[in-house]
Amino acid sequence: MSLKHAIMVLLETEAGSGYDLLKRFKQRLGFFWQASHQQIYQQLKVMHKEGLIDYQWEPQLGKPDKKVYIMTAFGHEQLVEWLHQISKPQKINDSFLVKLYGGHLLDKVVLLDELYQHVKQHKKALTIMLAIEREYQQLSQQERNDLAFPFLTLRRGIIGEQAWLAWAQEVEVFLQEK
Amino acid sequence: MSLKHAIMVLLETEAGSGYDLLKRFKQRLGFFWQASHQQIYQQLKVMHKEGLIDYQWEPQLGKPDKKVYIMTAFGHEQLVEWLHQISKPQKINDSFLVKLYGGHLLDKVVLLDELYQHVKQHKKALTIMLAIEREYQQLSQQERNDLAFPFLTLRRGIIGEQAWLAWAQEVEVFLQEK
DNA sequence: CCGTAATATGCAACTATTTGCATATCACAA
DNA sequence: TTGTGATATGCAAATAGTTGCATATTACGG
Structure with a gap:
């Protein structure tokens, strides 16, 4: 499963909320990795439970509060390990x-x-x-x-x-x- | 879901068993539709239950018996209906x-x-x-x-x-x- | 004040796919 | 006769992804 790793690659560069990630997926990874908001929120929850990421509630002016996620040291370690593994050829279903x-x-x-x-x-x-x-x-x-x-x-x-x-x-x- | 329809497109041309279909997927659709044997057998079972396909056990010489699936009139109808619908853009996860x-x-x-x-x-x-x-x-x-x-x-x-x-x-x- | 749109997060149920296991027939070669 | 490989079919559990619903804040325009 690589949604997890796609999220980590994004968080590695810059911390962000589920909503931020959704936008980054759409704008930057959209043509090679697609993810819905439900998928992202679910995955973030799981990843937090696994200790790959951590978060903090962040109040905003003029916008609802958000949960900003950051990578943990463990998450970073796991990401690097994944990056070293050969990825399976892309599955195409057209x-x-x-x-x-x-x-x-x-x-x-x-x-x-x-x-x-x-x-x-x-x-x-x-x-x-x-x-x-x-x-x-x-x-x-x-x-x-x-x-x-x-x-x-x-x-x-x-x-x-x-x-x-x-x-x-x-x-x-x-x-x-x- | 289109594994169903991929199977129907294949069966429409020629009746075949799960194993036959697996080979056709590998040889002919492999680069645009990938399916494992488990997926195919499961799907055939579901499709039979839905009345889209029918089957007959066929004894073979020098090989184990096989279940040969054919399209039903209902299956054909459903396939044609699906063919008339615009398909969603391909989802890429690379x-x-x-x-x-x-x-x-x-x-x-x-x-x-x-x-x-x-x-x-x-x-x-x-x-x-x-x-x-x-x-x-x-x-x-x-x-x-x-x-x-x-x-x-x-x-x-x-x-x-x-x-x-x-x-x-x-x-x-x-x-x-x- | 009301509707709309962007921002923000989530649950529940369902569907689809993967992974691991399990079995059996038959041909052919060592 | 034992192992290997192709042929042939399947179950069960886990994981992944989709669909539909649900809610709340704030800005902005009419």
């Missing part, structure tokens, strides 16, 4: 491909329709990532250095989306010719 | 990227080591897919037509793996320069 596999059971217009919707979403994601990439390029040498690893994961997102869109082109041509 | 995101916590040699292992696996997968592609290209027009949809999913796998490897190159260069 239902659009299942659908396409059985595409002969469907009208091509229905498939094209769905394809367009997916294309739209992938283009949107790519646009956002390219904007982040441009911001990154304009940072100072020092800042770029600090963010080098997150930047590599962003590159994965960009390359992945471009590949997806190139493939979608092939599918579109096929469906239109058919 | 722990190697989590690790890379926190790469500053790790020695670059450890990361490079792991990268090489992943590269090896992705190259292997790509080689297999390219071989299947070549086989496909040599089929008759009629056969190619029958397999056009599975072929599109194969293309997704090929393009995806090529993109992954191109990205891995970037990561390698970065880690070696560092």
